[in-house]
Amino acid sequence: MDYKNLLKQQKEFFNSNATRDISWRVEQLKQVKQLVIENETALLNALEADLNKPAQEAWTTELSYITGDVDHVLKHLKKWSKPRKVKTPIVAFPGKSFIQPEPLGSVLVMGAWNYPVQLIFAPLVAVIAAGNCAVIKPSDLAPAVSAVIAELVPKYLDTNAFSVVEGAIPETTALLELPFDHIMYTGNGAVARIVMTAAAKHLTPVTLELGGKSPVYFDKSADMNIAAQRLAWGKWMNAGQTCIAPDYILTSKELVEPLVNALKDQISEMFSQDPATSDSYGRIVNQRHTERLSTYLDSGEVVHGGSFDIEKKYFEPTIVVNPELDSKLMSEEIFGPIFPIITIDNYLAAKELVVAREKPLAAYIFTKDKTQQKDWVNTISSGSQCVNDVIMFNAVPDLPFGGTGPSGMGQYSGKSGFDNFSHLKSVLKRPFLKDLPVRFAPYTNLKFKL
Numbered sequence: 001m002d003y004k005n006l007l008k009q010q011k012e013f014f015n016s017n018a019t020r021d022i023s024w025r026v027e028q029l030k031q032v033k034q035l036v037i038e039n040e041t042a043l044l045n046a047l048e049a050d051l052n053k054p055a056q057e058a059w060t061t062e063l064s065y066i067t068g069d070v071d072h073v074l075k076h077l078k079k080w081s082k083p084r085k086v087k088t089p090i091v092a093f094p095g096k097s098f099i100q101p102e103p104l105g106s107v108l109v110m111g112a113w114n115y116p117v118q119l120i121f122a123p124l125v126a127v128i129a130a131g132n133c134a135v136i137k138p139s140d141l142a143p144a145v146s147a148v149i150a151e152l153v154p155k156y157l158d159t160n161a162f163s164v165v166e167g168a169i170p171e172t173t174a175l176l177e178l179p180f181d182h183i184m185y186t187g188n189g190a191v192a193r194i195v196m197t198a199a200a201k202h203l204t205p206v207t208l209e210l211g212g213k214s215p216v217y218f219d220k221s222a223d224m225n226i227a228a229q230r231l232a233w234g235k236w237m238n239a240g241q242t243c244i245a246p247d248y249i250l251t252s253k254e255l256v257e258p259l260v261n262a263l264k265d266q267i268s269e270m271f272s273q274d275p276a277t278s279d280s281y282g283r284i285v286n287q288r289h290t291e292r293l294s295t296y297l298d299s300g301e302v303v304h305g306g307s308f309d310i311e312k313k314y315f316e317p318t319i320v321v322n323p324e325l326d327s328k329l330m331s332e333e334i335f336g337p338i339f340p341i342i343t344i345d346n347y348l349a350a351k352e353l354v355v356a357r358e359k360p361l362a363a364y365i366f367t368k369d370k371t372q373q374k375d376w377v378n379t380i381s382s383g384s385q386c387v388n389d390v391i392m393f394n395a396v397p398d399l400p401f402g403g404t405g406p407s408g409m410g411q412y413s414g415k416s417g418f419d420n421f422s423h424l425k426s427v428l429k430r431p432f433l434k435d436l437p438v439r440f441a442p443y444t445n446l447k448f449k450l
């Protein structure tokens with residue numbers, strides 16, 4: 001495919017102003033929803049092939065996430081795209097001031113493999129809502145989903161505005177040489193640096209949705225059973241391959257045993273005594289990542305699980321107590337089903353540990369203590385947070401989604417996505433009435449001293 005020509009054609013279409021028309025955007029958004037609804041089976045099968053994703057999990061975290069997102073955007077699109085009035089100061093009087101959102105042009109959307117449907121279509125919904133064209137690059141590590149997306153997008157969406165490019169490093173490298181108007185990348189920090197370096201050449205703005213080690217502080221006041229259920233769901237859904245999964249738990253010594261027992265109960269409740277045979281438990285994306293996870297078990301005490309089968313890409317839900325803080329398990333983003341629990345003296349020590357590390361994509365606290373809750377929210381810097389839950393902030397469409405520092409830049413979801421892929425253009429509109437003379441030279445009549 002001639003990528004240069006593809007982008008040129010998209011830009012020509014964009015310059016025809018067709019995408020500025022709200023009804024065109026509404027039509028495209030409805031088509032995204034139709035694509036998902038009418039091809040549910042093909043998408044679920046592809047997710048099973050790539051990640052052994054259980055159908056119900058895939059439906060909630062990927063397919064219905066997108067249809068819900070489309071509904072939310074359709075409900076608000078007219079309002080978001082209207083000029084936003086602001087006050088005009090006396091110096092510009094009489095006059096009207098407003099912010100006019102306008103589309104950027106062509107956006108390169110690069111997805112990751114862990115939620116390969118959601119991470120293409122959720123950004124795309126925001127890109128379309130804001131009136132842009134897009135070149136879509138699904139992850140090569142989820143090849144079945146990539147193939148389905150490549151087949152379906154041209155059938156449902158306006159081919160003047162949307163194209164799919166499948167491939168790995170050579171294809172992405174070639175795409176990154178082009179002067180897109182925005183790049184939306186979801187994935188790891190190392191590739192994010194390649195993306196941002198390439199973007200710098202054209203001064204292309206970027207949105208980077210990255211990862212990190214999302215901590216959990218677990219206090220004695222937390223409800224053990226409810227918390228353990230929420231934590232187990234967040235950690236072992238998609239076999240731990242969730243960017244906002246709780247990465248590790250910090251708690252006091254006396255809570256370790258009851259917490260481990262409560263988590264073990266949840267594992268057998270959710271995935272039976274033998275998760276290898278459970279229809280509700282996913283697989284690691286490939287053998288390389290399964291092998292990577294196997295190297296994390298050399299520090300701390302494995303108190304549950306620990307078995308894996310590299311060939312079958314299976315990794316048991318695993319709990320490790322007190323690995324060294326400088327071990328691989330506690331230095332790298334786990335992105336798999338291993339849950340480290342670290343004993344810590346108290347809340348302040350936990351906070352100190354979290355603050356000393358890179359800003360994570362999410363940070364979670366389980367406590368009934370209102371002072372701790374408030375302090376956590378006010379002083380821990382992270383992309384997003386939940387108090388007494390994990391991941392669920394992502395189910396609230398009006399909450400922006402995105403990281404901070406090494407966990408990413410830029411946000412999407414709901415209005416934040418619309419704004420992220422828009423230029424918020426400032427406009428001052430004035431009638432032909434005489435201005436205050438003080439504005440113009442010669443300045444001989446200046447009445448005010450600075």
Ligand code: NAD
Nearest residue numbers: 110111112113138139140168172187188191209210211243
């Ligand atoms: P990945 O391997 O699928 O890579 C992401 C994209 O980058 C793909 O389209 C891939 O083809 C491309 N790519 C890979 N290597 C490249 C290179 N050298 N040059 C140019 N392009 C290249 O996904 P990944 O990075 O393994 O994903 C896992 C990471 O993504 C984790 O850190 C996770 O936390 C993060 N993540 C973040 C979010 C979020 O929304 N913040 C969501 C999911 C995953």
